[in-house]
Amino acid sequence: MKLKSHDGGDSVNIEKKWRDRWSETGVFQADPDDKEKIFLTVAYPYPSGAMHIGHGRTYTVPDVYARFKRMQGYNVLFPMAWHVTGAPVIGIARRIERRDPWTLKIYREVHRVPEEELERFTDPEYIVEYFSREYRSVMEEMGYSIDWRREFKTTDPTYSKFIQWQIRKLRDMGLVRKGSHPVKYCPDCENPVGDHDLLEGEGVAINRLTLLKFKLDDSFLVAATFRPETIYGATNIWLNPHEEYVRVRTGGEEWIISRASVDNLSHQKPDMEIIGEADPRGLIGKYLENPVTGDRHPVLPASFVDPEYATGVVFSVPAHAPADYIALEDLRRNPELIEEYDLRDVIRDIEPVNVIKLEGYGDFPAAEVLDKFGVESQENPRLEDATGELYKLEHARGVMAGHIPVYDGMRVSEAREVIAEELMERGDADEMYEFAERPVICRCGGRCVVRLMEDQWFMKYSDENWKELAMRCLSGMKIIPEEVRANFEYYIDWLNDWACSRRIGLGTRLPWDERWIIEPLTDSTIYMAYYTIAHHLKNMEAAELDDEFFDSIFLGNGGPEELRREFRYWYPLDWRLSAKDLIGNHLTFHIFHHSAIFPESLWPGGVVVFGMGLLEGNKMSSSKGNVILLKDAIERHGADVVRLFLMSSAEPWQDFDWRETEVIGTRRRIEWFMEFCERVSDICGGELELEGISGCEPESFIGKWMVGQLNHRIREATRALESFQTRKAVQEALFLLKKDVEHYMRRVENRIDDEVRAVLGYVLSVWIRLMAPFTPYTAEEMWEKYGGRGLVAEARWPEFSEDSISPEIQAAEEMVQNTVRDIQEIMKIIDTTPERIHIYTSPEWKWEVFRIAREVGKPDMGAIMGRVSAEGVHDNMKEVSEFVRRIIRDAGRSGVREKIDEYGVLLDAAEYIESEVGAEVVVHREPDYDPENKARNAAPMKPAIYLETGN
Structure with missing residues (x-):
């Protein structure tokens, strides 16, 4: 944002001015001292593309918290590094080298890489070097309070030594093993990939399916299923006649599967080869042999069969699969299709066969659940819901039907595994792995498959201990928001062994088998410990850093004293911040590795989980060009505007939506704030010393109200920031405080005196400091311009005084505002401007009745009246009775408050009320002038009003 320099002259770049000042003073460089420390980290970025506004939210949240805690007097360490290991960048470089149009378009148009730089992107190391430089530049422009001395890349030789130490420790504990396992795999990168490596498909699970072989002459149509137990209810096979099918050879057998499925299956069946075409239209109407029952089933056409999923062959169980039942019904209602494939006699004999008994359902639960969901065709979107419900019920409560040999009465969940194993042992079945959802796209742009990796190294997250x-x-950690703790518990329990090494990519070699490279999620689990000593290691040779060195610093008592002291000062990590889609891997691995390697006293303290980002209501995606680069947003709006919008649009764990019109509105609020600072300076005659203003004790009622509101906002903003509620903090520190200040300015605009100047000076001193974590550039400039000493980044965070926060004063000012509104409403009704307005306060006895009603604590007419009579509060019991009824009627709306001096408050506000309503105001303690007997309507906090019109 371009501001006018406080010392005059042309427009200058205030942001650069303060960045330079912060750099010169080293204000964000954190070293051990005698202060209480805060150590927080955020997931270091994988710099394969430019930063966008989603990244801006991710890195602004910890910066706001770091600045806040620093101002509270804590010694705060907020470091940053670059996660450049992995294979995606290799794939990107290869695609650029072969001039792939899509990749070139993305990097030219979305990431805005200059052509001369793009030419060098055939080198993967240059890609990460280029973007890590750009990331740092943009982070500095955003004003992040990072200790850049600790910056490193995960390919640095000293970091590699640290990672090798980590994985050797885990292997020595028996937590690393070698074996085979299905993994997400990018054929273009020739490497396994984790969620961190994906453009699409993050969090998608890998499912195991059973392949059932239906014999056709000397070959098999191979159908995949999650429910092998339903083979006893098969009635037909579905093929998509509009897709390509092929004959393949694997394991000495000839299979017929879809061409689209070969790519995935061939990574699990290395001997698989295509030996010919298979015409699906020619297969329609032929009969196949059921591998279990020996029954013969016809092949039928089905356009719903996805050739890319599993094998592109589906066996039909209409009794228990709603989609199969409705597909058969649709086929029976399609005479053209029946005629085309001559299926009239074929489909006439097909009847559902019961396999599973489910309490509450008959023999054909698929038909019943379709009726329940109102599904009458395959196009109905509720078909998926119907299917999901039935499958869950049958798995949880179903038992095998009595006519099925051996398995009669066995629970479905048990029979499923037993039948699959038995069929595989007999050679009638095989198995495969498939993604739960597609597509899964690598960052390089390649389409991923499931590969069965042999001789692969794995982290044993399956280990029960x-x-x-x-x-x-986890139980000892703070989790924000608390409701995602269940997600962590689920993933800790659910995680199986994880492929922790790869053949190619950037990164650290496996120390005992250098053919392998440690994969990116495995090398990014405890790097927070490395931050504590990273700046010292820059002066050391990697060869000096053996296991004994790291053992002594992180786990023992020896080693270089300075490094050991630094680590022990900062550890354990207080807060870890990252996106919610990383709970299932990165964040949970962080917990696993810390718990295994470090003693309990050094386990992490807490995690904050972020929501996702939207752009004008749509999901952001760099690969689809639906992003706004952070650098562009800064150039257009200024860093403070971007920061403030990102912090105020949603809480960190909620999804935020970047909307240009709202961003512009945020800019106007910052401009208003700067104008207010200037206005206060003018009112105070330019004589402000913000650093020295620590409090204010006004005599006037409205002055006390303003100071009370200010302390209330300090308290609420402070509490919000302590729990990372940035949106609530901005609401309190800017939007609601702005409303309070504007109201105060209206109340005192005609009576500027020394007290008003003192109050406004106090407000300004506090307000600039409250805004400093959110809008650091604006706050620094305002702080310097209006008399603050030093940097506002080092100024003391405002402390609130509970004694200054008076509910009675807040209620009293609310009464004043309600009185103004009531007068204005009456004036609208009578449609004239009165000569004089009379305001009548509540008599003493009504306050006493209010007190008694509060002490009784319930709307009990008899109890309240009994107390009033016993205490002799008022002689006219009929009047008391009417008032008690009013209290009971209005209690839910108005409540009962402590007594206040209504007369004094309204008298003090009379001039303000007159300015608001445009007429003379007379406040009455006693109704000495009340021609229409209005005073009898006065109640505590609800004065009576009479408009004298002169008619």
Whole structure:
């Protein structure tokens, strides 16, 4: 944002001025001292593309918290590094080298890489070097209070030594093993990939399916299923006649599967080869042999069969699969299709066969659940809901039907595994792995498959003792928001062994087998410990850093004293911040590895989880060009505007939506704030010393109200920031405080005196400091311009005084505002301007009745009247009775408050009320002038009003 320099002259770049000042003073460089520390980290970025506004939210949240805690007097460490290991950048470089149009378009148009730089992107290391430089530049422009001395890349030789130390420790504990396992795999990168490596498909699970072989002459149509137990109810096979099918050879057998499925399956069946075409239209109407029952089933056409999913062959169980039942019904209602494939006699004999008994359902639960959901065709979107409900019920409560040999009465959940194993042992079935959803796209742009990796190294997250340790670690952590704790518990329990090494990519070699590279999520689990000593290691040779060195610093008592002291000062990590889509891997691995390697006293303290980002209501996606680069947003609006919008649009764990019109509105609020600072300076005659203003004790009622509101806002903003509620903090520190200040300015605009100047000076001193974490550039400039000493980044965070926050004063000013509104409403009704307005306050006895009603604590007419009579509050019991009824009627709306001096408050506000309503105001303690007997309507906090019109 371009502002006018406080010392005059042309427009200058205030942001650069303060960045330079922060750099010169080293204000954000954190070293051990005698202060209480705060150590927080946010997921270091994988710099394969430019920063967008979603990244801006991710990195602004910890910066706001770091600035806030620093101002509270804590020694705050907020470091940053670059996660450049992995294979996606290799794939990107290859695609650029072969001039892939899509990749070139993305990097030219979305990431805005100059052509001369793009030419060098055939080198993967240059890609990460280029973007890590750009990331740092943009982070500095955003004003992040990072200790850049600790910056490193995960390919640095010293960091690699640290990672090798970590994985050796885990292997020595028996937590690393070698074996085979299905993994997400990018054929273009020739490497396994994790969620961190994906453009699409993050969090997608890998499912195991059973392949059932239906014999056709000397070959098999191979159908995949999650429910092998339903083979006893098969009635037909579905093929998509509009897709390509092929004959393949694998395991000495000839299979017929879709061409689109070969790519995925061939990574699990390395011997698979295509030996010919298979015409699906020619297969329609042919009969196949059921591998279990020996029954013969016809092949039928079905356009719903997805050739990319599993094998592109589906067996039909209409009794228990709603989609199969409705597909058969649709086929029977399609005479053209029946005629085309000559299926009239074929489909006439097909009847559902019961396999599973489910309490509350008959023999054909698929038909019943379709009726329940009102599904009458395959196009109905509720078909998926119907299917999901039935499958869950049958898995949880179903038992095998009595006519099925051996398995009669067995629970479906047990029979499923037993039948699958038996069929595979007999050679009638096989298995495969498939993604739960598609597509899964690597960052390089390649389409991922499931690959069965052999001789692969794995982290043993399946180890029950390790899971128990991780659960204990989690139980001692703060989780924000608390409701995602269940997600962590689920993933700790659910995680199986994780492929922790790859063949190609950037990164650290596996120390005992250098053919492998440690994969990116495994090398980014405890790097927070490395931050504590990273700046010292820059002066050391990697060869000096052996396991004994790291053992002594992180786990023992030896080693270089300075490094050991630094680590022990900062550890354990107080807060870890990252996106919610990383709970299932990165954040949970963080817990696993800390619990295994470090003693309990050094386990992490807490995690904050972020929501996702939207752009004008749509999901942001760099690969689809639906993003706004953070650099562009800064150039257009200024860093403070971007920061303030990102912090005020949603709480960190909620999804935020970047909307240009709202961003512009945020800019106007900052401009208003600067104009207010200037106005206060003018009112105070330019004589302000903000650093020295620590409090204010006004005599006037409205002055006390303003100071009370200010302390209330300080308290609420402070509490919100302590729990990372940035949106609530901005609401209190800017929007609601602005409303309070504007009201105060209207109340005192005709009586500027020394007290008003003192109050406004106090407000300004506090307000600039409250805004400093959110809008640091504006706050620094305002602080310097209006008499603050030093940097506002080092100024003391405002402390609130509970004694200054008076509910009675707040209620009294609310009464004043309600009185103004009531007068204005009456004036609208009578449609004339009165000569004089009379305001009548509540008599003493009504306050006493209010007190008694509050002490009784319930709307009990008899109890209240009994107390009033016994205490002799008022002689006219009929009048008392009417008032008690009013209290009971209005209690839910108005409540009962402590007594206040209504007369004094309204008398003090009389001049303000006159300015608001445009007439003379007379406040009455006693109704000495009341021609229409209005005073009898006065109640505590609800004065009576009479408009004298002169008619």
